[in-house]
Amino acid sequence: MMRTRPLKVALLGCGVVGSEVARIMTTHADDLAARIGAPVELAGVAVRRPSKVREGIDPALVTTDATALVKRGDIDVVVEVIGGIEPARTLITTAFEHGASVVSANKALLAQDGAALHAAAEAHGEDLYYEAAVAGAIPLIRPLRESLAGDKVNRVLGIVNGTTNFILDKMDSTGAGYQEALDEATALGYAEADPTADVEGFDAAAKAAILAGIAFHTRVRLDDVHREGMTEVTAADFASARKMGCTIKLLAICERARDGASVTARVHPAMIPLSHPLASVRGAYNAVFVESDASGRLMFYGPGAGGAPTASAVLGDLVAVCRNRLNGATGPGESAYAALPVSGMGDVVTRYHISLDVADKPGVLAQVATVFAEHGVSIDTVRQQGKDGEASLVVVTHRASDAALGGTVEALRKLDTVRGVASIMRVEGE
Amino acid sequence: MMRTRPLKVALLGCGVVGSEVARIMTTHADDLAARIGAPVELAGVAVRRPSKVREGIDPALVTTDATALVKRGDIDVVVEVIGGIEPARTLITTAFEHGASVVSANKALLAQDGAALHAAAEAHGEDLYYEAAVAGAIPLIRPLRESLAGDKVNRVLGIVNGTTNFILDKMDSTGAGYQEALDEATALGYAEADPTADVEGFDAAAKAAILAGIAFHTRVRLDDVHREGMTEVTAADFASARKMGCTIKLLAICERARDGASVTARVHPAMIPLSHPLASVRGAYNAVFVESDASGRLMFYGPGAGGAPTASAVLGDLVAVCRNRLNGATGPGESAYAALPVSGMGDVVTRYHISLDVADKPGVLAQVATVFAEHGVSIDTVRQQGKDGEASLVVVTHRASDAALGGTVEALRKLDTVRGVASIMRVEGE
Structure with a gap:
């Protein structure tokens, strides 16, 4: 059941990722049509430098007026690969207002304004997909949002x-x-x-x-x-x-x-x-x-990056959004129902590796250990190295809160025998 | 926008996987409802041994008549985790005929009758999802079918x-x-x-x-x-x-x-x-x-296996199928448009590691090498080890077709100096 009227795609940005998206849309047009159930057509490409030669892209499609492109009214899907906050944000919301769904690779914008963009998409009954925004070609958004939806x-x-x-x-x-x-x-x-x-x-x-x-x-x-x-x-x-x-x-x-x-x-x-x-x-x-x-x-x-891998993620989303459109449906939108409080770093519990420059004299380790104990931070191992009156002390802790560790380090800095805190690093993945 | 009328699920099989599916549906009912947009209700559980005590499952839901369960007409989704070809196949097609979509973990059935089952699902406008059939909880079907749909x-x-x-x-x-x-x-x-x-x-x-x-x-x-x-x-x-x-x-x-x-x-x-x-x-x-x-x-x-991981994959599919149902749509069905010929093993091209038991005398290596050359199989490395008149010869080839390698081995076996072919193993992932 192939529909013959093509779905129209507006491409915003034709750099490393955008040019790959355009290339694959052209060279794999038959495959995309078969997988979507309708042909998909590049209807316009918004760029900053229209004079640049873009192999495989019909110059008649190229425009510098991205706003006019997303306002055309006949666009089914806008692919946004220009990045940054503006004009991307305004172009995406304008696209929703003019009846287009959006596929974006814009992590900065999604991280900053994801909630508002999702709300705009939902208000207009459009899709907002952004698999390419995180870790390039690696499927992560879809597995988290769909495969693990029951977990x-x-x-x-x-x-x-x-x-x-x-x-x-x-x-x-x-x-x-x-x-x-x-x-x-x-x-x-x-x-x-x-x-x-x-x-x-x-x-x-x-x-x-x-x-x-x-x-x-x-x-x-x-x-x-x-x-x-x-x-x-x-x-x-x-x-x-x-x-x-x-x-x-x-x-x-x-x-x-x-x-x-x-x-x-x-x-x-x-x-x-x-x-x-x-x-x-x-x-x-x-x-x-x-x-x-x-x-x-x-x-x-x-x-996790690169033109072709990122384009692969964009095109996977494009196929999904086009299918939704043919179905008269939208995919899963924002899911924020759990509304859990987001705690600050002080509440994070992990292990720490701390290097101290200390005076090379008896009693230093006892002093340092006392400070850890007073702040409720339990020590896993200590390694001492000394020469010429200077020594270093490497402490690895058991799991402790970042707040407790912060208090410990502050107190350590006040000890006369501690010359400096050379490094503090968290230990993860155990 | 939460719908209050619940979606009804029939569970076929309540073993290692089925019992986990039922448990999670009960303990995570609120999360599932929020993610789907409607509550989801376990409406019946078909088992072989009804007398077995099943913790957390209302005995009133348990039946031995799986056919009657899938024929009820009020079931939205049938979850099939009984495995094997029959009665699973008939139950699944009966489910489609009676207006239910199906989530299955049945790799044997999908591999044998996938095309017919997909056709039955499509004919009745129902979904057939089976992420759990391959590699347990690992999202593979969805990434291949959706994330890589443009690649x-x-x-x-x-x-x-x-x-x-x-x-x-x-x-x-x-x-x-x-x-x-x-x-x-x-x-x-x-x-x-x-x-x-x-x-x-x-x-x-x-x-x-x-x-x-x-x-x-x-x-x-x-x-x-x-x-x-x-x-x-x-x-x-x-x-x-x-x-x-x-x-x-x-x-x-x-x-x-x-x-x-x-x-x-x-x-x-x-x-x-x-x-x-x-x-x-x-x-x-x-x-x-x-x-x-x-x-x-x-x-x-x-x-890749186990009750809980497999149940996670089943529930991810259940959420997706329920969302599709609320949207009045179905997800991507079978995609077999490319219809490429499936070649036999003879056409496979790879490298080989071959161990031969040979007579420990001069000229054997030359004989063996000649046989490889006559069959167009290029040798990468040879290792010779000998003692007490017996020797072994280990040959690693460059890439060659399985057919060429098969012909080589057949000819090697006919050499007087080759006592036996101890092992042939392919070398992959290079």
């Missing part, structure tokens, strides 16, 4: 930024420092000229907000996500990690509290055991663990 | 049977022989009293047929799947594998030919490099690699 997700733990994973992997495997590894990532095209969004964890935090929201059926705003970048991770941290049988990854962690009454979301570098499957995720790859009541531990692994 | 899948390579993976992992890690490892798997409940379906590869072949059909949009029947069990894998094979930096796994492999004009599906033990992510899949876990044009290599990992 209770307790934890999402993942490597969701390829740039930082490339840098950390390089530091781990070569002993390079942060700057040297960043330079290589930049030279190879894995890092942008301004790497801030990646290395400071903004990109991963946006993804964490999106994943936490879907996993816990709760609105999680970008501001709710505790964020620490990885620019201060040193070669010494990797040496410490190795002594513990660990490596260091920038992790996005979304957790339901043990009592089930609240959730947290955070992004920070952390040590994880080499035996954990995430430890062996190399280069720019992404991988996400999802732990649920019934299904246990699932892992999803693949390329 | 071109070229290869599915996976460990889809937990029993055999447990046995092979045990043999690898302890040096145990097949029987000893099987005995331990049986004692621990990982293998059934009659392990034939698992160890002879029937279970994996059914899953391969289902995965190949969805991945290639082509009907792949169970008979189309080349199947070899793993009962003849020996400790010596593992020793050979280790010398090559490999381990041995029972793999399900669905491939599109390089020219794109045909597909193959097969299940057999194979060597894979230790560096391949599938090599580190331990115990009864499952993992599946999916290689596509745009998305590259994706991996899905998790528990």
Whole structure:
């Protein structure tokens, strides 16, 4: 039962991802038509630089007036791959108002304004799909939202930024420092000229907000996500990690509290055991663990970025949205009914690895241990190294709240015998 | 917008999986209602032994008359977790005829009669979902059918049977022989009293047929799947594998030919490099690699069996089918439009590891090498070991067709200097 009138698609943005979307729509038109049940046609492409030659795209389709394109009224689906907050946000809501559904790869916008965008989609009876916004081609949104719809997700733990994973992997495997590894990532095209969004964890935090929201059926705003970048991770941290049988990854962690009454979301570098499957995720790859009541531990692994992988995710959504449209239905919208409180970092419970520079004299360990005990933070192991009147003390704790650990460190800094706190790193995945 | 009239579910089978489905439907009723948009109610449970006490299930719901249950006419969704061909097949088609959609975990039935069941579902405007039929809780059907709907899948390579993976992992890690490892798997409940379906590869072949059909949009029947069990894998094979930096796994492999004009599906033990992510899949876990044009290599990992994980997959499908029903729509049905020819094993191209027992005298290697060359099979490496007039020759080939390799082996057996072919194993995942 093939419908002959084509579904019309407006493409906003024709960069690395958009040009791949256009290419696949053209070269795989017959397959897409068969899978959707109707042909799908590229009806317009909004770009900033219309003079640029775009192979395989009819120049007559190219426009710089994205607003006019989404207002045309005959567009079935708008594919938004321009990124950033504006004009993407206005274009998406305008698309809904003019009878189009939207497929977006825009993590920053979804993390910041997901609730309002979902509300706009629902008000106009349109779909808003965004599989490509998190971890490129790796199916995550759909499995969380649909495959696990009958399960209770307790934890999402993942490597969701390829740039930082490339840098950390390089530091781990070569002993390079942060700057040297960043330079290589930049030279190879894995890092942008301004790497801030990646290395400071903004990109991963946006993804964490999106994943936490879907996993816990709760609105999680970008501001709710505790964020620490990885620019201060040193070669010494990797040496410490190795002594513990660990490596260091920038992790996005979304957790339901043990009592089930609240959730947290955070992004920070952390040590994880080499035996954990995430430890062996190399280069720019992404991988996400999802732990649920019934299904246990699932892992999803693949390329987390890049034009073609991201386009694959966009096109999967495009097929789904087109099918919904032919069915006269919409897919699952926002699910935020659980409305759990989102706790701050102080409530997060995990283990810590702390390196202290201390005076090399008797009684220091006893003093330090007393401070930990006074703050209710139980010590798992201590390692002492000393030379020339200076010494270092490495403490690994049992599980403690971030608030308790913070109080401990503050008190440690006040000890005369503690010269400085060289590093504090969380230990995850155990 | 919560509908108050509940959707009614009939559960066929209340064993390991069915009892978990019933338990979660009861304990998570509020969550399921919120996610579906309407309450969902267990309206009847068909069992073989009604006298057995089933905790948490109202005895008034229990019946031995499954046929009457699916014919009631007020059932929205039938969940079939009895397994086997009959009476499951008749019950499912009867359900469609009486206005119910179906969620099934029945891999054997889907592999054998998928096309007819899909046709029956479509004729009656009902859904047929079966995520739980392949790899338990791991989302595979939905990602292949929906997330990758805009991509071109070229290869599915996976460990889809937990029993055999447990046995092979045990043999690898302890040096145990097949029987000893099987005995331990049986004692621990990982293998059934009659392990034939698992160890002879029937279970994996059914899953391969289902995965190949969805991945290639082509009907792949169970008979189309080349199947070899793993009962003849020996400790010596593992020793050979280790010398090559490999381990041995029972793999399900669905491939599109390089020219794109045909597909193959097969299940057999194979060597894979230790560096391949599938090599580190331990115990009864499952993992599946999916290689596509745009998305590259994706991996899905998790528990491939067990009551709770399988129930998680069933409930995800139940939520989706209920949502479709409220929307007055159905989800994607069978997609077999590509209708590619399914080639036999002779057309499969891969590498081979062959162990020969040969006479320990000059010229044997030259004779053997000549036979390979005459059949167009190029040799990668040869290793010779000899003592007391007997010698072994281990040959690893470059990529060659199964037909060419078969001809080579037949000719080798006719050589006077070849006493026997000790083992032939394919090498995959490179």
